[in-house]
Amino acid sequence: MASRELIFDEFLKRVCPPRELNWRKYRRASRRSVLSRIYQLGLRGFFEYADYLDANPLEAAFLPNLLKVTVSRFFRETELWDHLAADILPAMAAAHPASRPLQVLHIGCCNGEEPYSVSLLWKNEIEPVFPGARISITAMDIDQTCLDRARQGWYPRKTLREVPVELQKKWFEPEDGGWRLDEEIRSMVNFTKLDLLKDHLPGQQDMVFCRYLVFTYFQGKRRREMARKISECINPGGLLILGRKESIGSQEQDLFTAVHQNLKIYKNER
Numbered sequence: 127m128a129s130r131e132l133i134f135d136e137f138l139k140r141v142c143p144p145r146e147l148n149w150r151k152y153r154r155a156s157r158r159s160v161l162s163r164i165y166q167l168g169l170r171g172f173f174e175y176a177d178y179l180d181a182n183p184l185e186a187a188f189l190p191n192l193l194k195v196t197v198s199r200f201f202r203e204t205e206l207w208d209h210l211a212a213d214i215l216p217a218m219a220a221a222h223p224a225s226r227p228l229q230v231l232h233i234g235c236c237n238g239e240e241p242y243s244v245s246l247l248w249k250n251e252i253e254p255v256f257p258g259a260r261i262s263i264t265a266m267d268i269d270q271t272c273l274d275r276a277r278q279g280w281y282p283r284k285t286l287r288e289v290p291v292e293l294q295k296k297w298f299e300p301e302d303g304g305w306r307l308d309e310e311i312r313s314m315v316n317f318t319k320l321d322l323l324k325d326h327l328p329g330q331q332d333m334v335f336c337r338y339l340v341f342t343y344f345q346g347k348r349r350r351e352m353a354r355k356i357s358e359c360i361n362p363g364g365l366l367i368l369g370r371k372e373s374i375g376s377q378e379q380d381l382f383t384a385v386h387q388n389l390k391i392y393k394n395e396r
Contacts, residue, residue, distance in 0.1 A: 134172060198239045202239070206390075207243060232265040233335065238277070241264075279308075282304045283304060341353075349377070362395075367392075
């Protein structure tokens with residue numbers, strides 16, 4: 127490991143534990159974001175920035191958003207999406223009252239691949255079988271650049287590597303060396319800015335995706351607080367979807383129980 131990476135690790139060890147952040151989860155990619163912020167502030171390195179964090183509560187509150195690493199692809203972890211298409215979404219569409227749409231929320235949507243994956247599944251797997259069923263998809267992120275990019279719906283080839291060929295042919299057009307997602311699919315998602323640490327979450331959600339964010343990066347009371355906040359926005363019996371490498375811990379077991387442990391699908395017990 128290069129010495130500059132060792133220095134970054136020491137910075138993480140100093141600033142993360144007091145703020146109930148899991149420093150081991152912040153990979154080298156987050157180093158670039160921290161350096162960019164240091165340059166913006168006119169500081170002279172990681173440890174001067176650490177001192178600045180200690181002296182400025184507002185900056186410290188922003189730290190989790192600065193450090194998080196965004197990795198997003200369509201149908202990431204395909205076993206989950208296969209199960210959603212074959213079992214979860216059809217069951218929810220069949221049982222859901224026709225008087226209101228199924229409410230789906232994505233927390234930390236990055237560049238939009240995940241909520242658009244739900245749109246694609248709904249349009250191709252659910253609507254043909256349940257023509258009267260409706261869905262409302264809301265996608266949130268703190269990064270306005272990500273939200274703007276998501277609304278444009280243009281993606282490099284690597285983010286489509288798990289998209290089934292038939293869906294790619296039907297809903298994507300080649301453009302400028304990448305792929306543009308069809309407007310019909312894009313119009314199904316409402317993108318909005320959210321600071322999870324400060325802002326309220328929209329309530330009465332039937333399914334919430336919160337993958338590789340709260341249950342990866344947060345620890346202790348902060349994680350418990352965020353888990354409860356998410357639970358309160360989900361209808362009783364609604365679902366929480368995590369990433370494959372995440373899980374509900376002992377401190378959240380009164381809020382969520384496993385529906386499918388391997389795929390990290392949980393039921394809200396509130």
